[in-house]
Every structure is written in C-alpha cells, then in structure tokens.
Amino acid sequence: MPSAPAHVVNVPVNQIREITQAAWATPDSIVLSIGEPAFPVARHVLEAAMAALDRDDTNYTPNAGIAPLRAAFAQRFASLSGVDDDPSRVFVVAGAQQGLHLALSTLIAAGDEVLIPDPGYPTFTMTVGLLGGVPVSYPLVPQHGFQPLIEDLRRLVTGRTKVLMLNSPSNPLGSVFDTDLTRELVRFAHENDLWIISDECYEAFTYDVPHVSPARFDAGGPEAVPEAVEARVLTSLTLSKTYGLTGLRIGALVTPPGMETLLSNVMEATVSCVSGPSQYAGVAALTGPQDYVRTALDHYRANRDAATAVLDERGIRYLDARGAFYLWADLSHATGGDVRAWTRAFLAEQGVALAPGTAFGSMGEGWVRIALCGRRDELVEGLSRLPTPRA
Template sequence: MLPMPSAPAHVVNVPVNQIREITQAAWATPDSIVLSIGEPAFPVARHVLEAAMAALDRDDTDYTPNAGIAPVRAAFAEHFSRRSGVEDDPSRVFVVAGAQQGLHLALSTLIGAGDEVLLPDPGYPTFTMTVGLLGGVPVPYPLVPHHGFQPRIEDLRRLVSARTRVLMLNSPSNPLGSVFGSDLTRDLVRFAHENDLWIISDECYEAFTYDVPHISPARFDAGGPEAVPEATEARVITSLTLSKTYGLTGLRIGALVTPPGMEPLLNNVMEATVSCVSAPSQYAGLAALTGPQDYVHTALEHYRANRDAATAVLDALGIGYLDARGAFYLWADLSYATGGDVRAWTRAFLADRGVALAPGTAFGAMGEGWVRIALCGRTDELIEGLSRLPAPQRT
C-alpha cells in the first residue's frame, strides 16, 4: 500500500477548533448540558420551511447564477440598507453558503501566500483557520479586559506592516458579546483607509443587540452616509448570515455585501468553490427576509432574558464576566479555577459536572482563563449548568 501523501504545512498547521472538540465530547456524554455551541433552540418559522418545500415540490433544484437568485439578492440588499443605513445595489450582493463560505470567498479574493490579516484575539476561530488555509498569515490584535475587550487603534498601528492586506472586524462579537460604538467604528474604518487595508466586517449577530445600536462599518466607508474623508474608494466587505437571525444554521445561506468592482472576481471564485447556493435554501432565505419577523423578535427577547438569568447566577456565585451587549454569548472569567489551562479545565468540568462550556483559548491566546457561555438554549438548562460552576474562594 502506498503511503498517504503528505499534506502541505499550511493545511497541517490549521489549529483544532476547540468549540467543536468540547461540544462533540458533550454530545457523547449522556445527560450533559451543552452551553458550548451557538445553536438557536427555536423551531424554524413555518413559512420559511414551506418556501423551501415548495421549491422542492416544483423541482426548483437546478443551478442558479453564481451570485444567487435576483429576488434573494434584492432582499438581502434591502435588509442591509434598512439595518445599516447604507443604500446598496443588489448587483453587489453575493448569496453564499453561510457566513463561513462567505469568509472564505472574501479572503480568497483579497490575500495571497504570505499576506497578513489582522484578526481579533479573542475572535471566532475560523478567522484564523481560513487565513491559514489560504496561505496567509494571521496576525492577532489583542482585546483586553481593562479596555472592555474592544480594539485599540494603537495596537493595530503596532501590528500593521507592508504585508498587511485585511482588517477583520466582528461586532456584535462572538465570543465576547461586545458591540462597537459609533466613534470606535469610525476610527477603525479611518485606520483601514490610512493603511490601504480592506475590511471584512462579520455582522452575523447584527439582529441581536441589547439597548445599544448595531453600527456597520459600511456607514463610514466611501458611499456611506457618514463616510470618513480618507475613504476615497469603498473598502468594506460585509458578511451577513441567516443562520443566527432566523435559526437556519443547517440551510447554509448568507450574503456578502461588496464594494463596486469586485463582481467579476467574486463570480470566478464562487464558481471555483461551490458554484452557487442550493435553490431551496435561497427560497427559504427569501421567505425569512421578506416574511413575518416574529421569530427574530421572540429570539431577541429570549436571549435577553437568558443573559439576565445567567448574569444573576454568576453574580450570586461571585464570578466576573463581560457585560454582553449583543450576540447570544456571555464571556466569563474562570481564571481562579482553571489553573492556567482552560482547555483542559473545560474537559474536566464536563466529565465531573456534565456541563460543556467553550474554552476561551478556542478564540485565541487572550482567552486563557475565560469561557464562552451560549445563551441560546433552554433557560432551565442554562441556570442549572451555571449553578454547577465553582465559586471563587472568598478571602
């Protein structure tokens, strides 16, 4: 038997996704409480399911244009314009197989071997994984507790180099639940233009903020209503998804909202990756975007209530956390218990107490000692799971 061909270093060195690691261990553990993964707990709205089934019933299963069906692109454009305040043309919307494929598509058009991408640390792990798979160099910028886990322009200035091509932004943040304000967002867009960088703005959780607005960086880009003077041409690519907003995680549908001029490149790269998103998923997405929005309103209030219930448990135990202003996660400080290895601690906590939490190191080195708690499941399980956490020793 011939030996297995060796994989290239940029593939071998892609880090393990520790979220999946602990979640799969939890799924294999009977009666475990899984607070480690962001899977919405509500059933998908019936009108969305019926739209997908209707597409199957009429055998609408052929190829679609690379960028998606025209009505779906128009619906995404209208949705983005309404939420961001940025007028957008459907011709610049690309329907993608979920935000992850959109991230891969965007980076595939922007970076080559050895190019650097500035990524948040803590940040979603596939940011780093995707950059590495494309032969790029992930450069983490630190998000620290004493600055509310918000980006600092001085850190970005220290890290940018002649090889830097992209600044990755994520607000509302997964895993942090933090939300960028208007002034910070404007400063980040200005920094990108001053340094000739593209911005990929991951706005997967834009529908879920608590008492603060969601601010899209596109507002301050060229063509936006508050464009910074440095923005002589558009440089922001916005990533949207229906996975979280409407609970369509398995249908794999999202969109990239792109600057003018990128359409030919994206069409070619889309053809070389997935060709197009399945037609039934696109029709489900169209129904979600244009139909009743009860699901979104119900989910938002459930996540808010779960956030409040979770923080009440942590407060009673004396456990510190970052005040979640968006998304559906809570970022909690377990450094007093984890012994400097939160990844190992979460595995032991699952084995001993039957609760799965995502280790902070899944999101970067700055996450050591912290855990991410998913707030999107049942309230009773959330309260029970968190009540099993060890309290800090009182002095």
C-alpha cells in the same frame, strides 16, 4: 502517501467543536458550548423551501444567487448601514463561513497578513492559514472592555498587511462597537490601505445599544470618513442565527463596487452556487413575518439576565453582554492556567460543556464562552455548577 502542505497541516483544531462533540457523546450533559438557536424554524420559511422542492426547483442558480434573495439581502443591508441597496453587490453564500472564505480567497495571497481579533471567532485564523496567509492577532483585553485600540493595530501593520477583520456584535464576547470606535476603525483601514471584512452575523441581536455597520463610514456610505476615497469594506451577513437556519447554510457577502466579476469567478471555483430551496427559504425569512426574530431577541435578553444573576450570586466576573447571544466569563480562579483542559474535566465531572476561551485565541486563557440561546432552566442549572472564587 504524499504529505499535505504545512499550511494545511497547521490549521488548528476548533476547540468549540472539540468540547461540543464530547458533550454530545456524554449522556444527559448540558451543552452551553455552541450557538445553536433552540426555537423551531418559522413555518412560512419551511414551506418556501418545500414548495421549491415540490416544483423541482433544484437546478443550478446564478453564482451570486437568485435575484429575489439578493434584493432582500440588499434591502436588509441598507437598513443596517444606510448604504444604497444595490443587489448587484450581494453574493449569496453557503453560510457566513463560506462568505469569509470567498472574501479572503479574493483579497489575500500566500504570505499576506490579516489582522484578527484575539479573542475572536476561531475560523478567522483557520481560514487565513488554510489560504496560506498569516493571521496576526490584535489584543482585546479586559482593561479596555475587550474593545480594539487603534494604537495596538498601528503597531502591528507591516508592508504585508492586507485585511483588518472586524466582528461586532462579537462572538465570543458579546461586545458591540459604538459609533465613534467604528468610524475610527474605518479611518484606520483607509489610512493604512487595508481591506475590512466586517462579520455582522449577530446584527439582529443587540441589547439597548445600536448595531453600527462599518460600511456606514466607507466610501459611498452616508457618513463616509474623509479618507475614504474608494470603498474597501466587505460585509458578512447570515440567516443562520437571525432565523435559526444554521443547517440551511444561507448568508450573504456584500462587496464594494467593481468586484462583481472577480467574485463571481472565485465563487464558481469554490461552490459554484448555493442550494436553490435554501435560497427560497431565505427569501421567505427576510421578506415574511419577523416574529421569530423578536421572540429570539426577547429570549436571549432574558437568558442573559438570568445567567448574569447566577454569576453575580456566585461572585464570578463576566463581560456585560451587549449583543449576540454569548456571555464571556472569567473562570481563571479555577482553570489553573489551562482552560481547555479544565472544560474537558468540568464536562466529565459536572456534565456541563462550556467553550474554552483559548478556542478564540491566547487572550482567552482563563475565560469561557457561555451560549445563551438554549433552554433557560438548563442554562441556570449548568451555571449553578460553576466553582466559585475563594474568599
């Protein structure tokens, strides 16, 4: 049979899915490897989807989504960034992953380079490679709190570099960019004629620090940097984590002015449009009662505190989680230089699944990502089985 092209064959395995699927096949395992919210979806959200089905609202929708949902996303984005809430720049997508694919499909050609955080979410690299682009990792290291350094980015820019990928709050790290760093990253992108794709999927979950959107400092933003002559930030939002709608696949890509027709054409060539009932559920989530979000935030914070107490007691180093719902922990004392193999062995021996740090890039060797979104008793029990460093 004909062979698939190299850029498809070489798309790496998602190690998060690898360990999680192994855990699902392991009876009575404690699954701390995947970010699946544990709360039931709010009833008014479910009823909005069911009402759409009851009235047979199952036809095509506009490429960019139904007007009420675009307006609701625009209003949320305005509250995050201070940027004018113009629904014409909002594209409803089938989850943040499709939004990432839509953005990169529009911005890069074969051979173009994209700067990607390492550690960073694995589909950043996977999607760039699938589109024939070249993922170029920028290092996030413990010595600098896993925050990007402008000098590291500057060394990596070439004539082929087109996009800077940012993610705050971070999956997998739980780190959050402050105002000064975010401003400098936007300035750097403008100075080097780069697009920014800002993954803000966890914007609703920060702990004692604000979420700062890069669009705030882009052209048209309330605090635009002097270098920002025209807008170049594309922002990815999702309802998957904020409202527990992981399976309904509803997100939004907020784009700079002037890209509307181009993105509509690319959208038509990929998924055409998103499911109508899911979109009506999204409207209800964004515009209805926000009890789910407040409850989830409190739960994740309490789980973070419970998890760090266990790690402190066991003498295991970790990065202080300021956002998202993950804890990044150093198990290098136990992993023997192959954390991917260690997580498989730990699952087999102890019945606990953790995401290996190498799922997120080579800089994650020796580290694991712990999901904080499930039941607290399982979280504490799972972490109590971790090996302690030798004295």
